[in-house]
Amino acid sequence: SQTIHQWPATLVQPVGSPLSLECTVEGTSNPNLYWYRQAAGRGLQLLFYSVGIGQISSEVPQNLSASRPQDRQFILSSKKLLLSDSGFYLCAWSVQGKANYGYTFGSGTRLTVV
Amino acid sequence: AQKVTQAQTEISVVEKEDVTLDCVYETRDTTYYLFWYKQPPSGELVFLIRRNSFDEQNEISGRYSWNFQKSTSSFNFTITASQVVDSAVYFCALSEATRGRRALTFGSGTRLQVQP
Numbered sequence: 001s002q003t004i005h006q007w008p009a010t011l012v013q014p015v016g017s018p019l020s021l022e023c024t025v026e027g028t029s030n031p032n033l034y035w036y037r038q039a040a041g042r043g044l045q046l047l048f049y050s051v052g053i054g055q056i057s058s059e060v061p062q063n064l065s066a067s068r069p070q071d072r073q074f075i076l077s078s079k080k081l082l083l084s085d086s087g088f089y090l091c092a093w094s095v096q097g098k099a100n101y102g103y104t105f106g107s108g109t110r111l112t113v114v
Numbered sequence: 115a116q117k118v119t120q121a122q123t124e125i126s127v128v129e130k131e132d133v134t135l136d137c138v139y140e141t142r143d144t145t146y147y148l149f150w151y152k153q154p155p156s157g158e159l160v161f162l163i164r165r166n167s168f169d170e171q172n173e174i175s176g177r178y179s180w181n182f183q184k185s186t187s188s189f190n191f192t193i194t195a196s197q198v199v200d201s202a203v204y205f206c207a208l209s210e211a212t213r214g215r216r217a218l219t220f221g222s223g224t225r226l227q228v229q230p
Contacts, residue, residue, distance in 0.1 A: 034217055043222035044205065051216075059217075088157055094216065102149070103209075103218055105159040 002027035006091045006106030013113055019064075019078040021109050023091030026072065031093040033074040034103070035066055038088040050074060051096065086113045116141045118208050120221035127196055128229050135191045135224045137206030143167075145211035148182065148189045149218065153203040162204075165189065196228045 006023045013019060025031050035047040046059045048066035056066050063082050067075045074091060091106040117140040127133045139148065150162040163173065165182050173180045177194045193200055203225045207218040 032216055036220075044218075044220040046217050046219070049217050090159065092218075102147075102161060102164050104161075105151075108157045110157065 002093075002104065004091065004093055004104055004106045006109060008109060009107065010110045011112070013081050013111065015083055015113055016080045019076070019081050019085070019111070021076040021089055021091075021111075023074045023076075023106055024072055025074075025093045028093070028095070029071060030096050031072065032096055033068060034092040034094075035074065035076050036090045036092065036105075038090065040087065044090065048076070081113045083113050086111055116143075116146075116208050116210055116219045118206050118219055118221035120204075120206055120224050122224045123222070124225040124227065126227040126229060129198060130195050132192060132194050133196050133226065133228075135193075135204050135206075135226070137189045137191065137221060139187050139189065139206070139208045141208060141210055143210040147209045147211065149207040149209070150180065150189075150191050151205045151207065153205065153223070155202070159205070162191075193226075196226075198228050198230050201226055201228045 003026045033050045036044045037047050038044050047064060048056055048058055050056050050068045053068050053071055056068060063085060064076060064078050078085060089109045089111060092103045094103045119138045122136055125133055146167045148165045152160040152162055163180055170182050170184055179192045181190045189206060203223045205223045206221040209218050
C-alpha cells in the first residue's frame with residue numbers, strides 16, 4: 001500500500017535560518033507531488049507541484065523553493081526564513097494523470113519562525 | 115481559473131442538530147473532481163468524499179450526505195445529528211482533469227463547532 005511520510009512534525013526556527021522539510025512516498029512510482037501551506041486560521045495554499053524528477057512548478061512567488069531529487073522525494077527549502085513563513089506545511093501525492101484517484105496528504109509540519 | 119468558495123467561516127451548533135456546509139466552485143473545465151476533507155485539531159487532512167463532474171447523484175454515508183448540483187456549481191455537505199467529534203475545519207476542493215495544473219484548489223474552510 002502507498003504511504004506518505006513527512007518530517008519533522010514540528011519545527012521552531014529563528015528568522016534568517018535555513019529550512020529543509022522532506023517528504024517521501026512509498027508504494028508507488030512517478031507520482032505527482034505537492035507542497036501546500038496553511039497559515040494560522042486560513043485555507044490551504046498550493047506552493048509547488050512536481051510531475052517528475054527535477055520538474056518543479058511554483059504557484060506563488062515567495063521565499064521558498066522546492067526540489068525533487070528522486071522520484072518519490074520532495075523537499076521544501078528556504079535559505080533565510082521570514083516570520084511570514086510560519087504555518088502548517090502539508091505534502092501530498094496523487095497518481096500521475098489520474099486526477100480522479102484523489103490526493104493523499106502527509107501528517108504535516110508545523111513551522112514557527114521566531 | 116478555478117476557484118472554490120466556502121462562505122461560512124465558522125458554524126456553531128448544538129449536538130444532534132443537522133448542519134450544512136456550503137461549497138460553490140468555478141471552473142472552465144468540463145471534467146473535474148470535487149472533494150471534501152476534514153481537518154481535526156491534529157491538523158491532518160482526512161479525506162471524506164470525491165465526486166466527478168458527470169455524476170450528480172447525491173451520496174449518503176452514515177450521518178454524512180453530499181448534494182452536488184451542477185446547475186448552481188455547488189457541492190454542499192450535510193451532517194445529520196451532529197456530534198462533538200464532528201468539530202473540525204472542513205475543506206471543499208476542486209481538481210480539473212484536463213486544463214491547468216493537476217492540483218487541488220481549496221476553499222478557505224469552514225470551522226464547525228459542535229457543542230455538547
